[in-house]
Amino acid sequence: xxxxxxxxxxxxxxxxxxxxxxxxxxxxxxxxxxxxxxxxxxxxxxxxxxxxxxxxxxxxxxxxxxxxxxxxxxxxxxxxxxxxxxxxxxxxxxxxxxxxxxxxxxxxxxxxxxxxxxxxxxxxxxxxxxxxxxxxxxxxxxxxxxxxxxxxxxxxxxxxxxxxxxxxxxxxxxxxxxxxxxxxxxxxxxxxxxxxxxxxxxxxxxxxxxxxxxxxxxxxxxxxxxxxxxxxxxxxxxxxxxxxxxxxxxxxxxxxxxxxxxxxxxxxxxxxxxxxxxxxxxxxxxxxxxxxxxxxxxxxxxxxxxxxxxx
Ligand SMILES: NC(=O)c1ccc[n+]([C@@H]2O[C@H](COP(=O)([O-])OP(=O)(O)OC[C@H]3O[C@@H](n4cnc5c(N)ncnc54)[C@H](OP(=O)(O)O)[C@@H]3O)[C@@H](O)[C@H]2O)c1
Numbered sequence: 001x002x003x004x005x006x007x008x009x010x011x012x013x014x015x016x017x018x019x020x021x022x023x024x025x026x027x028x029x030x031x032x033x034x035x036x037x038x039x040x041x042x043x044x045x046x047x048x049x050x051x052x053x054x055x056x057x058x059x060x061x062x063x064x065x066x067x068x069x070x071x072x073x074x075x076x077x078x079x080x081x082x083x084x085x086x087x088x089x090x091x092x093x094x095x096x097x098x099x100x101x102x103x104x105x106x107x108x109x110x111x112x113x114x115x116x117x118x119x120x121x122x123x124x125x126x127x128x129x130x131x132x133x134x135x136x137x138x139x140x141x142x143x144x145x146x147x148x149x150x151x152x153x154x155x156x157x158x159x160x161x162x163x164x165x166x167x168x169x170x171x172x173x174x175x176x177x178x179x180x181x182x183x184x185x186x187x188x189x190x191x192x193x194x195x196x197x198x199x200x201x202x203x204x205x206x207x208x209x210x211x212x213x214x215x216x217x218x219x220x221x222x223x224x225x226x227x228x229x230x231x232x233x234x235x236x237x238x239x240x241x242x243x244x245x246x247x248x249x250x251x252x253x254x255x256x257x258x259x260x261x262x263x264x265x266x267x268x269x270x271x272x273x274x275x276x277x278x279x280x281x282x283x284x285x286x287x288x289x290x291x292x293x294x295x296x297x298x299x300x301x302x303x304x305x306x307x308x309x310x311x
Contacts (some may be wrong), residue, residue, distance in 0.1 A: 001019070001020060001021070001022050001038065001100055001257045002017050002018075002019060002064075002075060002100060002103035002288060002311075003018050003019075003020045003062050003097060003100040003101075004016070004017060004018075004063045004288070004291050004296075005018045005041055005060040005061060005063070005100035006047055006061055006063070006197065007060045008059065009047065009048060009049030009052065009141035010048070010049065010267075011048070012046075012047070012291075012293075012295035012296050012299070013263070013292060014309050015047070015063070015133055015291050015292050015295065017288070017289060018060075018290075019238070022078065022102045023077075023097070023102060023152065024073065024075075024102065024245075025062045025073045025074060025104050026075050026076075026104065026262035027075050027077050027190065028075055028076075028077050028078060028106070029075040029078070029104045029105060030071050030073065030074050030075060030078060030081055030087070030089075030104065030105050031071070031072055031073035031074075031075075031103070031104045031107055032067065032068075032069035032070060032071055032087060032089075032102065032103060032105060032108075032115055032146050033069050033070050033072045033101065033102055033291050034067045034068070034069040034098065034101055034103055034108045034311045035069045035070065035117045035119045035121075035310075035311055036067065036068050036069070036102060036118055036121035036285075036308050036310055036311065037064045037066065037067040037068075037098045037099045037100075037103070037121055037122065037166070037288075037309045037311065038064065038065065038066040038067065038098070038122040038125070038306055038307065038308055038309070039063070039064070039099070039120045039291070039294045039295060039298055039307045039308075039309065040065060040066070040125060040153070040307075041217075041298050042064065043064070044118065044295050044298040044299055046061070047063070047295065051198070053121065053198060053238070053254060053256055054253050054254045055250070055253050056065075056252065056253075056291065060075065060098065061090070062097035062099070063081055063097070063098075063099045064091070064097055064098030064099030064100065064103070064136075064309075065090050065091055065093075065123060065124075065125060065268075065288065065293070066088070066089070066091075066098055066121060066123070066124045066125050066148060066230055067088070067089070067090075067091075067098035067103050067105070067251060068087065068088035068097075068111055068117055068121045068123075068150060068201055069084075069086075069087070069103075069122060069311075070084060070085070070086055070087075071083050071084060071085045071086075072102070072148055072210035072231065075104075075160045081096070083118075083310060085110065086110065086111040087105070087108045087109065087110055087111055088108065088109060088111050088115075088120035088121065088123050088250055089105040089106075089107045089108025089124055089266070090105060090106065090124040090125065090187050091103055091104065091105060091106060092104075092106040092109075092130075092208065093106075093249055093250060093251070094159070094260070096167070097136070098281075099288065099291060099309055101227075101311055104282075107128075107263045107266065108187070108257035109266035109269070109270050110269055110270060111240070111257050112273035112274050113274065113275055114271050114273045114274055114276065115279075115280060117294075117307045118201055118280075118282045118285050118310075119155055119280035119282060119306075119309045120277065121306070121309070122139065122153060122280050122282065122305070122306025123157070123266075123269065123280045123306075124266065125153075125154070126153055126154045126156075126157035126280070127265045127266055127269040128249075128261055128262050128263055128265055128266070129154055129158075129163070130154070130157050130162075130211075130233055130265065131261075131262035131264065131265030131268070132159070132247055132249070132259055132265075133158070133211050133232045133234060133247050133258075133264060134158070134162060134165065134211070136232055136245065136247065137208075137209040137211065137230065137232055138209075139162055139167050139208070139209055140165060140166070140167065140248055141165060141166030141167065142166065142167070143167040143168070143208040143209065144168045144169075144170065144203045144205070144206065144207050144208055144213075144228050145162050145167050145168070145169050145170070145207070145209050145210070145255070146166065146169075146170045146171075146172070146203075146207050146211070146221070146224055146225075147159050147169055147170070147171045147172070147186065147208045147210075147211045147213065147260070148163065148172045148210060148211070148212045148213060148214050148217070148221060149172060149173075149186060149191075149212070149213035149214025149215075149235065150169075150171025150172055150173050150181055150186055150188070151171070151173035151174070151180060151181060151304050151305075151306055152178040152213055152214075152282070152303060152304070153281075153303065153306040153307070154248060155171065155173075155211075155213040155214075155242045156180075156184055156281045156304070156305055157184045157278070157280065158211050158213060159171050159181065159184045159185060160267075160277065160279070161239075161265075161270075161272075161276050161278070162186050163184070163185035163210050164278070165279055167208075167279075168187070168203075168301060169185060169186040169187065170186065170187045170188075170189060170199055170202050170203060170207070171184075171186035171187070171188055171189075172181040172188075172189055172190065172191040172193075172195065173188055173190070173191070174188060174190065174240070174302070177183065177304060180281075180304060182216065185223055186271070186282075189202060191214070191217070195217065195224075196220050197225055198225045199224050200224070200277065203236070203268035206225075207225050208225070208230065209225065209230045209231070210224055210225055210230065210232070211229040211234075212231060212233035212234065212235060212236060212244075213230060213235055215233060215235035215237075215282075218231065218233065218236055218238065218239065218242040218244055219235075219242065221244075222242060222243075222244070227241055228243035228244045229243070229258075231244045231245075232244070232245050232246075232247050233245070233247070234246070234247050234248065235305065236272040237255065240256065241288075249261045258301070259290070271307050273299075280305070280306060281304060281305025281306065282305050282307075282308055283297065283303035283304045283305040283306060283307050284303065284307050285307075285308040285310055286307075286308070286309055286310065287309070287310050288309050288310065288311050291309060294307050294309060295310075
């Protein structure tokens with residue numbers, strides 16, 4: 001089967017398609033024949049070498065975390081999932097390798113009929129991350145929440161899941177993405193100088209919590225809510241110096257202790273999808289062989305939704 005690998009840090013051109021034997025599902029895992037998989041900004045940064053201090057790496061690295069496809073092997077102890085089922089999910093956080101024709105999944109849920117294969121590929125990380133952060137912030141009906149970086153692969157899902165809780169969402173994005181944010185249920189505003197004033201003008205009664213999907217402006221985000229404990233970032237490694245929680249799930253990194261993954265969110269996301277209340281915006285879909293082009297799109301920093309590979 002085809003896999004995507006790299007043996008040294010560098011630009012997208014270090015990515016190679018390499019033939020390897022199929023993996024086998026271990027206890028508690030399933031293996032899928034991959035229909036679509038995903039490219040995430042975290043692994044794009046890792047490939048560039050920018051994360052070499054934070055994330056120890058053993059080469060070769062097989063890329064890809066999330067995927068969607070058809071179950072073709074079921075590991076010991078798995079119940080409720082059978083060969084032939086259509087699912088979406090993620091490899092073990094320490095395993096990776098979903099940009100391949102077959103991958104073993106540690107976390108999965110049935111693919112909603114309402115989603116295309118492209119949408120299903122990119123759902124797992126954004127859904128899990130959003131539940132992890134929204135639950136830590138105890139976001140509930142009636143709250144007003146700022147989602148910073150709302151048009152990206154994570155933010156666009158965070159907006160919809162916040163709206164689904166009955167909260168009001170203010171989302172930051174460039175002007176050309178404001179109609180997109182409205183379509184997801186958020187009140188848009190631009191990021192950059194004057195952000196605090198613009199958000200206060202949109203929410204005169206106050207903001208309960210901030211979900212930071214972009215990074216770089218934590219002092220402003222703290223000023224929006226008035227308390228660093230009501231800001232959670234998934235994108236800003238300076239969080240601790242501001243008294244803000246950096247939420248992640250990677251063990252053995254320099255990012256601080258990991259949070260427990262909120263994988264319970266997948267089943268809720270499936271229900272919301274079938275009710276037409278959760279779509280997974282797709283910024284671009286590329287044949288597996290064009291994985292380097294997918295990394296280039298991610299590196300541009302302005303993808304509107306998830307970046308998907310077609311197998
Ligand atoms: N710790 C975790 O568990 C975890 C989980 C998921 C993601 N992440 C991290 O969270 C970040 C976002 O992930 P993602 O998947 O959403 O990335 P993404 O899809 O690549 O994000 C692209 C979006 O970022 C927006 N953006 C660019 N510069 C911005 C700025 N200065 N301020 C606000 N928004 C800006 C763009 O909006 P415009 O085009 O409108 O400008 C674009 O829509 C990444 O750093 C990722 O690694 C962490």
